[in-house]
Amino acid sequence: MSAERVVILGAGLAGSLLAIYLARRGFSVDVYEGRPDLRTTEIPAGRSINLALANRGIRALTEVGLYKSVRELLITMRGRMLHEAGRAEAFQPYGKNDDEVIYSVSRGGLNELLLNTAQHQYGVRFHFDQRVMAANMRSGEVRLRDSDGRQYVIDQQPLIAADGAGSIVRRQMSKLPGYHAREDYLPHAYKELSIAPTADGGHAIDANSLHIWPRGDYMLIALPNLDGSFTVTLFLARHGHPGFDTLSTPAELNQFFKAQFPDVLELIPDLEDQFFANPVGVMGTVYCAPWRVGGKFLLVGDAAHSIVPFHGQGMNCAFEDCYELDRCIESNQYAGPRGWERVFARFEANRKANTDAIAAMALENYVEMRDSVRDPRFHLKKKLAWELERRFPDTFVPRYSLVMFHHVPYAEAQRRGIIQQEILEQLLGPSSNLEDVDYDQAEKLIKQRLAPAAETTLS
Ligand SMILES: Cc1cc2nc3c(=O)[nH]c(=O)nc-3n(C[C@H](O)[C@H](O)[C@H](O)COP(=O)(O)OP(=O)(O)OC[C@H]3O[C@@H](n4cnc5c(N)ncnc54)[C@H](O)[C@@H]3O)c2cc1C
Numbered sequence: 396m397s398a399e400r401v402v403i404l405g406a407g408l409a410g411s412l413l414a415i416y417l418a419r420r421g422f423s424v425d426v427y428e429g430r431p432d433l434r435t436t437e438i439p440a441g442r443s444i445n446l447a448l449a450n451r452g453i454r455a456l457t458e459v460g461l462y463k464s465v466r467e468l469l470i471t472m473r474g475r476m477l478h479e480a481g482r483a484e485a486f487q488p489y490g491k492n493d494d495e496v497i498y499s500v501s502r503g504g505l506n507e508l509l510l511n512t513a514q515h516q517y518g519v520r521f522h523f524d525q526r527v528m529a530a531n532m533r534s535g536e537v538r539l540r541d542s543d544g545r546q547y548v549i550d551q552q553p554l555i556a557a558d559g560a561g562s563i564v565r566r567q568m569s570k571l572p573g574y575h576a577r578e579d580y581l582p583h584a585y586k587e588l589s590i591a592p593t594a595d596g597g598h599a600i601d602a603n604s605l606h607i608w609p610r611g612d613y614m615l616i617a618l619p620n621l622d623g624s625f626t627v628t629l630f631l632a633r634h635g636h637p638g639f640d641t642l643s644t645p646a647e648l649n650q651f652f653k654a655q656f657p658d659v660l661e662l663i664p665d666l667e668d669q670f671f672a673n674p675v676g677v678m679g680t681v682y683c684a685p686w687r688v689g690g691k692f693l694l695v696g697d698a699a700h701s702i703v704p705f706h707g708q709g710m711n712c713a714f715e716d717c718y719e720l721d722r723c724i725e726s727n728q729y730a731g732p733r734g735w736e737r738v739f740a741r742f743e744a745n746r747k748a749n750t751d752a753i754a755a756m757a758l759e760n761y762v763e764m765r766d767s768v769r770d771p772r773f774h775l776k777k778k779l780a781w782e783l784e785r786r787f788p789d790t791f792v793p794r795y796s797l798v799m800f801h802h803v804p805y806a807e808a809q810r811r812g813i814i815q816q817e818i819l820e821q822l823l824g825p826s827s828n829l830e831d832v833d834y835d836q837a838e839k840l841i842k843q844r845l846a847p848a849a850e851t852t853l854s
Contacts, residue, residue, distance in 0.1 A: 397423070398421055398422055398423040399422055399423065400422070400423045400424075400425065400551060401417050401422045401423070401424050401425075401553055401554075401555065402424075402425050402426075402427065402537075402549065402551050402552075402553070402554045402555070403417075403424065403425070403426045403427075403554075403555045403556075403557055404426075404427050404527050404537070404554065404555070404556045404557060404558045404564060405426075405427075405428060405429075405556065405557035405558035405559060405696075405698070406426045406427075406428035406506075406510060406521055406523070406557075407428075407506065407557060407559055407696070407697075408502070408505065408506060408509070408696070408710050408713055408714070409557040409695050409696030409697070409698075409713035409714070409716060409717060410426055410428070410555075410557035410558075410696070411426070411506060411509035411510050411513055412455065412456070412459070412509050412713075412714055412717045413555065413557060413695060413716075413717045413720065414426050414509075414513040414517070414519040415459050415461075415509065415512055415513045415516075415517055415519070416458075416459060416717050416718075416720070416721045417721075417724075418513065418517035418518065418519050419459060419517065420721070420724060420725075424513075424517075424519045424520070425519075425520045425522065425551075426513075426519060426520070426521050426522065427522045427525040427527065427539060427549075428521060428522065428523050428524075428525065429524070429525065429526035429527065429558070430523065430524070431523050431524050431542075432510075432521070432523040432524075433503060433506060433507060433510070434507050434510060434511070444501065444502060444503075444587060444589075444620075444626040445499050445500060445501050445502060445618045445619075445620055445626045446499070446500055446502055446505075446618075446707070446710050447472065447497045447498065447499060447500075447605065447618065447707030448465075448469065448497065448498045448499075448500045448505075448710070448711065449497045449498075449707065449708070449711050449798075449799040449800070450711075450799060450800050450801065450802065451708070451711040451712065451714065451715045451802060452710055452711035452714040452715070453465075454715075454718060454802060455714035455715055455717055455718040456714065458718055458721075459512075461508070461509075461512060464508055464512075465500070465505065465508065468500050468501060468504045468505060468508070468621070469498040469499065469500050470498060470499045470500075470602060470603070470619045470620070470621060471496050471497075471498055471603050472489075472496060472497050472498060472499055472603060472604055472605045472618070472619070473486075473488055473489065473493070473496050473603050473604065474486055474487050474488035474489045474496075474604060474605070475487045475489070475604065475605055475606075475607050475768065476600070476601055476604035476605070476606045476607070477607055477609065477768060477769075478606060478607065478608045478656075478658065479608075479609065479769060480610070480655065486601075486604065487768070487774070487777075489795070489796075489799065490796055490799075490800060491781045491784055491785065491796075495796060495799075495800045497605070497707065497799060499605070499618040499619050499620070501620060501621070524541060524542035525539045525540070525541055525542075526539060526540045527539055527556075527558060527563050527564065528540050528546065528563070529563070529567065530554075530556075530563065530564045530567050530568075530692065531567075532567060532568055532570075532571055532688050532691070532692065534550070535550060535551075535552045535554065535691040535692070536548050536549070536550045537549050537550075537554060552690065552691045552692075552735070553690055553691060553692075553693065553735045553739075554691060554692050554693075555692075555693045555694075555695055556692060556693065556694050556695070556698050557695050557696045557698060557713075558698050559696070559697045559698055559701070560578075560679070560681060560697040560698070560701035562694060562697070562698035562699075564692060564694060564698065565681070565683055565694050565698050565699070568683075568685075568688060568692065568694070569683060571688070573685075574683075574684070574685060575683060575684060576681065576682070576683035577681070577682045577683065578679050578680075578681050578701075579679050579680045579681075579682070580677055580678070580679040581677075581678045581679060581703060581761075582632055582633060582634070583613070583630055583631060583632055583633065583678065583761075584630075584631065584632075584633045584639055584675045584676060584677050584678065585628050585629060585630050585631075585675070585676050585678060585704075586628070586629050586631075586639070586670065586673055586674070586675050586676070587626055587627065587628050587673055587676075588626075588627040588628075588629065588663055588666065588669045588670065588673065589624055589625065589626060589627060589663070589669065590617060590624060590625040590627055590659075590662045590663055591623075591624055591663075592622060592623025592624050593623065596622075596623045597623050598619055598623050598625065599623075599625070599662055600617070600625065600662070602619045603619070604619075605617075605618055606618075606625070607764060607765075607768065608655075608656055608659065609764060609765045609766060609768050609769055610655055610765065611765060611766050611769075612632065612765065612766075613629070613630055613631040613632065613637065613765060614629075614630050614764060614765035615627060615628070615629050615630075615656055615659060616628050616630070616764070627659065627663070630761075630765070633675070633677075637651055637655075639675050642670075645667045645671075648666065648667060648670055648671075649666075649667070652666060678703045678704065679701065679703065680701065680702055680703060680754045680757075680758065681697070681698075681699070681700055681701040681702075682700075682751070682754070683699065683700075684743075684747065685743060686699045686739075686742075686743045686746075686747070687736075687739040687740065687742075687743055689735075689736050689739075690733065690734065690735030690736035690737075690738075690739060691735075693720075693739045693742065693743075695713070695716045695717070695720065696712075696713035696716055697709060697713060699716075699746075699750065700712070700746075700750035700751075700753075700754060702750075702753060702754045702757045702758075703754075703757045703758055703761060704757070705757050705758070705760040705761040705763075705764055706753065706756055706757040706760045706798060707799075708753050708756075708757060708798065709757075712750060712753055712805075716742075716746060719742060719745055719746060720738075720742050723738045723741045723742045723745065724738055726741075727741055748804075748806045749804045749805040749806050750805070751806070752804075752805040752806040752808070752809040753798070753805040755809065756794070756798065756805070756808070756809055756812075771827070772827070775823065775827060775829065776816075776819045776823065777793070778829060779819055779822065779823060779829055779832060780793040780815065780819060781793065782829065782832075783818075783819075783837060783841065784796070786834065786837070786838075787837075787838070787841050790841055790842075790845050791815060791818075791841050791845060792811075793815070794808055794809070794811065794812030794815065794816075797811065797812070811845065814844050814845060815845070817844075818837070818840050818841065818844065818845075821840065822836065822837055822840070
């Protein structure tokens with residue numbers, strides 16, 4: 396009997412990893428991608444040249460035996476290096492110990508590894524330069540356009556749409572009765588710049604940190620690359636003072652960087668050229684439901700739940716989708732007329748509350764990165780949180796750690812995070828000194844409010 400065929404739309408991070416998962420289960424997989432093959436074509440990165448990879452993404456890559464190869468692409472980031480105006484740089488570790496770290500990885504390098512593995516190891520068929528133009532939700536037909544502009548229709552289900560934040564499939568799905576989709580754009584946008592390697596090929600600033608220049612309403616960040624360079628991202632209002640629309644001349648740009656980021660200006664001598672050549676990217680959150688039409692169509696990754704990048708979780712969450720969908724396939728009968736419908740329904744039921752939670756936490760983290768990190772009380776609470784984690788390791792785990800270093804469902808991390816914040820506030824009161832904390836009271840509060848859930852959810 397020939398293998399059942401599954402079609403994936405989009406060969407980005409989610410689409411290419413999902414292709415591997417499905418091919419491992421014996422499906423015959425075709426992937427249609429709108430852009431040319433990134434392995435043979437110079438494609439402008441478009442968005443985020445490098446990304447932060449954390450535990451959820453690592454688990455999904457490990458499951459398909461890829462993490463060993465991925466490791467070669469990674470640079471460890473142990474914490475945030477804060478560059479506050481007029482102060483010495485200050486390092487804030489991400490976790491309570493040395494293995495609680497995240498990694499910088501090249502988007503292109505990772506995507507290439509996934510494509511090669513899917514194609515050469517698992518026989519996945521990729522069709523590049525084939526753009527989805529429309530999808531008929533009722534018939535299941537999808538209309539594509541090839542690189543010569545010719546249009547054709549494929550009629551093959553199930554069809555999994557991993558076509559990213561601007562998903563055509565989602566936009567068409569949302570027109571069905573009972574469906575909705577919302578794209579909430581931030582008033583802030585971003586622009587990528589680059590710090591070149593030093594003359595001897597090294598990193599110009601600490602290679603093992605995620606650098607942040609927090610300035611209240613805006614910020615710069617920099618993530619290291621293996622070749623010694625850094626990818627720098629300016630997050631700034633689209634309109635206003637300062638805003639991308641008012642940095643329209645070299646004089647305005649230089650004045651802004653001289654006043655706010657003088658050290659970065661020194662590190663990017665060709666700032667003007669880069670700034671005016673590179674595009675401004677928008678950021679937003681996608682909320683939509685349902686994510687599926689019977690057993691015909693399913694949305695995954697950014698197509699279903701694009702989030703703002705401030706928790707470094709969009710790709711991690713998309714990879715977790717692949718992991719979870721695979722588990723739904725494993726534990727459900729996908730065979731038979733209603734099989735895929737059951738799998739898709741289970742997947743959405745498992746994921747939706749969790750992706751809503753990470754969307755909210757990612758928005759909150761923007762304020763933390765550009766502003767709260769400058770507040771001494773924020774650091775005091777962080778220190779107390781680690782102390783509580785040291786004393787009650789199975790129960791009190793800071794929310795950031797739950798998201799980045801554990802696999803607790805996002806919604807559970809969010810729920811525990813709210814309780815933990817209340818406990819921290821209660822224990823500190825108006826004090827600014829950790830020595831005032833009553834740890835007997837801490838134990839009581841933690842037992843009362845957190846203990847019962849811990850063992851079942853921490854992994
Ligand atoms: C500035 C920025 C920084 C980020 N930093 C991080 C980070 O540090 N850590 C992290 O985990 N996440 C980060 N993210 C989020 C991450 O990039 C996304 O969550 C991730 O790329 C989602 O993968 P995806 O496969 O769902 O979508 P994508 O990677 O966008 O892939 C979608 C694919 O579909 C293709 N496609 C689109 N439309 C069509 C069509 N009509 N027909 C055919 N093909 C189509 C596209 O060409 C693309 O290849 C960041 C995002 C941004 C914008």
